[in-house]
Amino acid sequence: MQSDTNITYLNADHVEYDRLIMSASSEFELLNLCARVAQFYGLPWYSITRIPSDDDKRLESLGIVSNWPEKLITEYDRLKLFESSPIIEHLKTSEEPIFFDNQELHKDRPDKKDDDAILLFDKFGMNHGVYFCVQNTKGEVAAVSFGGPDNITDREVFTKLYFYANLVYSRLSVLRTKDDASFFDLKPRELEFMQLVSKGCSLAEISAKSGLSEKAVETYLTNAAMKLGCETRIHAVSKALRLNLIR
Amino acid sequence: MNFTKLRFEVGRPGRSKTSDPAAIGVSADDAFVAMSAFDEIGIWRAELDSGLVYWTDSVFRIYGLEVKEGPVSIPDAIAAYHPEDRDLVLQCVEEASAKKTGFRFVLRLCRASGEIVWVKSHGMYRVNAEGREELFGYIEQFSPLARSVTILDESVFTPGADVTAQ
Numbered sequence: 001m002q003s004d005t006n007i008t009y010l011n012a013d014h015v016e017y018d019r020l021i022m023s024a025s026s027e028f029e030l031l032n033l034c035a036r037v038a039q040f041y042g043l044p045w046y047s048i049t050r051i052p053s054d055d056d057k058r059l060e061s062l063g064i065v066s067n068w069p070e071k072l073i074t075e076y077d078r079l080k081l082f083e084s085s086p087i088i089e090h091l092k093t094s095e096e097p098i099f100f101d102n103q104e105l106h107k108d109r110p111d112k113k114d115d116d117a118i119l120l121f122d123k124f125g126m127n128h129g130v131y132f133c134v135q136n137t138k139g140e141v142a143a144v145s146f147g148g149p150d151n152i153t154d155r156e157v158f159t160k161l162y163f164y165a166n167l168v169y170s171r172l173s174v175l176r177t178k179d180d181a182s183f184f185d186l187k188p189r190e191l192e193f194m195q196l197v198s199k200g201c202s203l204a205e206i207s208a209k210s211g212l213s214e215k216a217v218e219t220y221l222t223n224a225a226m227k228l229g230c231e232t233r234i235h236a237v238s239k240a241l242r243l244n245l246i247r
Numbered sequence: 248m249n250f251t252k253l254r255f256e257v258g259r260p261g262r263s264k265t266s267d268p269a270a271i272g273v274s275a276d277d278a279f280v281a282m283s284a285f286d287e288i289g290i291w292r293a294e295l296d297s298g299l300v301y302w303t304d305s306v307f308r309i310y311g312l313e314v315k316e317g318p319v320s321i322p323d324a325i326a327a328y329h330p331e332d333r334d335l336v337l338q339c340v341e342e343a344s345a346k347k348t349g350f351r352f353v354l355r356l357c358r359a360s361g362e363i364v365w366v367k368s369h370g371m372y373r374v375n376a377e378g379r380e381e382l383f384g385y386i387e388q389f390s391p392l393a394r395s396v397t398i399l400d401e402s403v404f405t406p407g408a409d410v411t412a413q
Contacts, residue, residue, distance in 0.1 A: 026338050026341065026342060027334060027335065027338050028335065028338035028339060028341070028342045028350075029342065065335075070353040070365065070367070070389075074365065176334075197297075197298040197299070198298070198320065198321045198322055199320045199321075199322065200299060200300070200317060200318030200319050200320050200321075201318075202297065202299065202318070203297070221298075230341075230344075230345070231345065232295040232296060232298075232344050232345075232380070233295065233296060233297060233298030234293050234294065234295050234297075234298045234300075234340065234344045234382070235295070235340070235341050235344040235345050236298070237298045237321060238321070238337045238338075238340040238341045238344070239337070239341055241321060241322060241325060241337055242333075242334050242337040242338065242341070246322070247322055
């Protein structure tokens with residue numbers, strides 16, 4: 001194993017992804033990293049989903065976040081493969097990692113859709129893979145999967161993927177809760193004008209509504225963007241909406 | 248809107264000259280008409296400096312919103328998405344505007360009836376002819392059907408017509 005540090009269980013690529021994931025500043029960036037990790041280990045497909053309950057009947061209802069081809073997900077639900085899925089059944093009842101080989105996994109499905117399931121996943125090169133159950137500090141449990149054309153035979157790769165799965169979900173949970181509106185200390189006027197921009201109002205319209213000059217309005221908006229750490233107004237408006245600072 | 252200068256090979260390096268529809272005798276305008284003949288394809292543009300967003304009529308219809316002129320309400324657009332997908336849409340715009348890059352997403356809209364509709368959107372960064380930075384792209388609704396054939400009742404293509412009806 002390569003190592004230029006005393007941490008012999010980590011190699012260079014591992015350290016890089018480790019740091020990148022922990023410093024991801026947005027969900028979007030994190031998901032891109034997840035795709036890179038998956039690709040690096042020859043498993044180009046990843047997914048993050050909550051653990052299914054008995055009420056779930058479709059894959060899309062799980063709020064799955066993945067880089068799976070959209071046709072795979074829609075075709076999966078169209079074929080109604082969810083309800084008798086061996087993976088779904090496993091995730092409902094066990095926290096142990098589950099490796100899958102499509103040919104074996106879908107044999108003897110209760111719904112007799114063995115061929116449909118095998119063909120669908122083979123078609124998209126998702127012949128093998130692994131699902132990990134992961135948990136965040138709130139006790140919420142999710143499943144992270146990596147899939148691709150080849151079987152995972154290297155135990156070290158398995159261990160790394162397990163580590164990354166936990167790290168990604170942990171970071172995802174942090175990113176979904178860390179954005180605190182009060183942190184940015186935006187003034188009411190700054191929020192009001194950002195709100196108006198988001199509704200499609202131009203500087204001239206905001207100026208007319210507020211009785212302030214366009215220059216003054218622009219200053220408020222520029223300050224708001226700076227406080228949010230954004231260089232452009234569209235970025236600031238999007239971020240303010242995402243953080244529920246404006247609605 | 249004139250699509251004649253729309254470069255189909257943008258972001259796809261290494262493609263041949265015939266990747267341009269004009270090279271085989273089809274203008275970009277005509278190609279867009281063909282692409283949007285059956286399913287709505289909307290074009291959108293977001294100005295980075297002003298924060299204002301503009302849509303063609305088709306985007307309004309895809310979102311299930313009333314068509315109107317001028318800049319659109321971003322909160323109304325975001326509210327049309329599935330609650331679990333709203334943050335991802337905004338993060339795509341945030342990332343693309345901050346890093347001056349592009350994005351692609353496939354996410355869900357929730358109709359008032361409760362129906363879930365899947366949409367695909369691509370966005371790209373550019374500096375427009377007036378030197379202003381913007382994101383622009385398209386959005387389309389797509390069917391979950393793996394195989395589907397639809398025939399138009401009559402030709403809807405009128406050469407030279409304003410296909411965007413903006």
